[in-house]
Amino acid sequence: MTASPYLPLEARIADRHQESDTVFTLDLELTDAIARAAYRFEPGQFNMVYLYGVGEVAISIVSDPDDEHALGHTIRRVGRVTNGIAKLRKGDCLGIRGPYGRGWPVEEAQGRDVVLITGGLGCAPVVGVINYIVRRRDLFGHVTIIQGVKHSADLIWRGRYEQWATLPDTQVLLAADVAGPGWPWHQGRVTALLDQATLNPANTIVMMCGPEIMMRLTIDILLQRGIREQDIWLSMERNMQCAVGHCGHCQYGPQFVCKDGPVFCYPEVKALFGVSGF
Amino acid sequence: MDTILGPECMNSNEKIQGWMPRERFDELFGALSALGYTCYGPQVRDHAIVYARITSSGELPRGVTDAQQPGSYRLTHSEGGRWFDWANGPQALKPLLFAPRESLWRVARDAQGRLSFTPAAERPAKIALIGARACDLAALRLQDQHFLEGAYVDEAYAARRRNLLVVAVNCTRPASTCFCVSTGDGPRAASGFDIALTELDDGFVAEAGSPVGGEILGTLVFDAASRVQVKDADEAIAQGAQQQVRSLPSRNLRDVLFDNLDHPRWDDVAARCLSCGNCTSVCPTCFCHRETEEPQLDGTASGHLREWDSCFTQGHSYIHGLTVRAATRERYRQWLTHKLGSWHDQYGRSGCVGCGRCIAWCPVGIDIAEEATALHGGGK
The missing domain is CATH 2.40.30.10 (Translation factors)
Structure with missing residues (x-):
């Protein structure tokens, strides 16, 4: 620009x-x-x-x-x-x-079920694609929105989640590790919510963002449920200063998170995912 | 005497090599400055050979050579009084193009808090660098790829690069730390220069590597080098190649390194490494830099700069409260797996050009070739 x-x-x-x-x-x-x-x-x-x-x-x-x-x-x-x-x-x-950077694979997701899984402020990089899908609802299949927070007071956009839950063919699942008063949803890990999600592995695309440990555990469960690796997309975060692949801080093995990501297809980052120090 | 090294020699299959007698070397400075170039060349400063502004051959490091060992760089006397009888100093071409510190833009803030941004408008001088080595040219090629050939072009680098003319001098006296033969980058400068010289006792065998290099040599009107002179030059370079004692175990160590992320050698090297970042400063291909801010005290303006950074610093991998690489082991592993590993994915080759600077300038003498060999031989 x-x-x-x-x-x-x-x-x-x-x-x-x-x-x-x-x-x-x-x-x-x-x-x-x-x-x-x-x-x-x-x-x-x-x-x-x-x-x-x-x-x-x-x-x-x-x-x-x-x-x-x-x-x-x-x-x-x-x-x-x-x-x-x-x-x-x-x-x-x-x-x-x-x-x-590269955004979410919205075109690839068209006509398919979409599962959006976020943890903490990982909801921010994903809310844009949720809104995108909601506004163009008939282009997508079943939509599952899953968000987990440490403490129920950390949940932002409560009204939006409640509104999305009223939409047709849309499931909203929320969890808080620690639930304060008036928390009507699940208390515990976000990964536990996947049991409640209906997944059709043949036609599902998953988009997720959150702490890497949460994404790792979630990916394990998704793979067990039959979701294919290439249908899992995640948004990564590293130190970024130039944002154009020059300054070197955001390197993740061969990838520059700023320009090759921040959204990656899981197989692109799988080799180092979970290895501490990269 | 006819010009034998005009631009037309570039079109010829047969490389024409000229003979530049030592006593006429200073004509090169005249020719370059007539074309508007400021000359930079090797000189002795603070007991090291560095590239600095130069106007005559009298400033070259005459009768000086370098003795380099892991953790050691010393200048000593060399017999014969040659000018390029050394391997390399701590700098390559990197600081001339990728500035150690420079302004990216400035912002002014008015009384209403409105901001106006102005890009740095540096007009770089035309620089002719005399004395580049083959390893430095290989590194230059990699820096070009990084800063110029992606989706975004670094304008400051591009402007300086456009204005750079390179006079390479083939390396005939590698240091014990050199291993450019093993990386395939030297000691003969194969490309990336405008003029390449090979030093003999009484003068230089010269060849053009670009049309402008051919023009310059053409204006100097040299004789063709004799067959003996060309042979002597070739032998001097070949002899330099044979003197190299270090090597990397392979030109592509990517899979070996990424298959051995838990190798005990990482702990071993981390126990020696000071995480000082000297290796990344002297490395001619390391490109990391951080952005930093210099606000004026009166609150009306601020400068936005960039300066060299290193993956050996605490801040390099910082993200909101978390340091991805808190331990030296992880930082050294990041550096080596990148330099010898993921560079292949990013730029189609290793990021090491065999200059050996990181070995000599490491305060504790860590030897990249030795580390790579240990990781390579150790297996899983």
Whole structure:
């Protein structure tokens, strides 16, 4: 979108939602009208979000590609940059550049059952594709949405999950390792929810994002249930600074997560998946 | 005397080699500067040979050679007074193209908090580098692949690369740390240069590797090298090749390394490795860099820079509260499995060009060839 792949563009915070104590969503609008009109992305891609004077972080885009009013970014405040961004308010400016990386295989998923499995804030890189599917519901088969959190208070977008559960041919399964009062769903590991999911291995595609240990255990169960390796897609996370495959931080064996991923088909990352240190 | 090395020699199947008498070497500086080039060449600085600005042959490292061992680099006297009678210094061409630290862009912030971003607009000088080795040219090719030939082009690198002219000097005196024969990258510069020279006692056998190199040699109007001179040059290079004592066990160690991720040798090397990152700084192919910020104190502007990074640092694998490679074992394993392994997937060959710098400049003398051999021979 710019001559230098490293140069951000100014964006204004069009809206800000506090999702939980530590998680917030910024709807960002490029201030340059031409750049805003030209901007295109696919679910699962990410932007580099720049906080003035501090630095950049890679944040996945949670809004829908056809949503013209703003680009949604759901962020957990955890480090130097995100703690600073958390203090910004509606109307403030920051920089963004992108979109980067390979998104979810939405075309390959058409006509098939889709299982979306997320853990913690892994729901953010996946919510875009859930919205994408929900808005184009008749293009897809049965949809199963599974989300697990450590503590029930960590669940964001509760209303959305409740609304998705009302849709036809759509199953929503939620779990919290620790459930506070008023938690109507499963208490325990997200992996246990797979028992309740109806899986048709011949025609199912799985998309997942969450802690790697959770994804590993989930993949084991999926394979036992007959899901083929090539039907499992996952979004990976590594240190990203340039986002264009130059800076070297995000390497995962032969892959540059920023440009070859962040969404991978499981066989592409299988060799090192679960090996500590990569 | 007729020009024998014009651009037309590039079209000829038979490589024409000229003879540049030592006393006329300085004409090369004149020809390069007439074309607008600033010359960089080898010079002795702080007891090491580095590439720096140069205007005459008097500044070359005359009668100097390097003795390199694991963890050791020393300059000593060499008989005969040649100028390129050494293997290599800590730098390759990397710092000239992939700058150790440079600005990517600046941002200004006005009173309303509006931001305006401006890309760094460096206009690089035309640089002629004299004295590149075959290993350095192989590394240059790999850096070109990395920074120029993917989906995104690094403009700063590209601008400097466009302005670079390379005068290679074939290596006739490899160090004990060298193993370019085993990686297939030397000691003769086979491609990637504009001019290649081979030093003999009384002068240089010269050949052009590009049209512009041919033009330059053409303007200098040299005689053709005699058959004896060409033979002497070939023998000097071949002799250099024979002197190499190190080697990698194979040119493709990818499967061996990734099949041996739990090999005890990783613990062994980690116990010696200081995780200092010297190897990655002197490696001519290592490309990792981090982005960093330099805000002005008055809050009105900030600079966004990049600087060399290393997979041996704590920060390299940091993601929100987690360090993927906290232990030295994992960092060394990352470096070696990448350098000798996954480079094959990424760039079609190993990331090692056999220059041996990581061996000499390692403060504890870890030898990449020895480590690779131990991992290769050890099996599962």
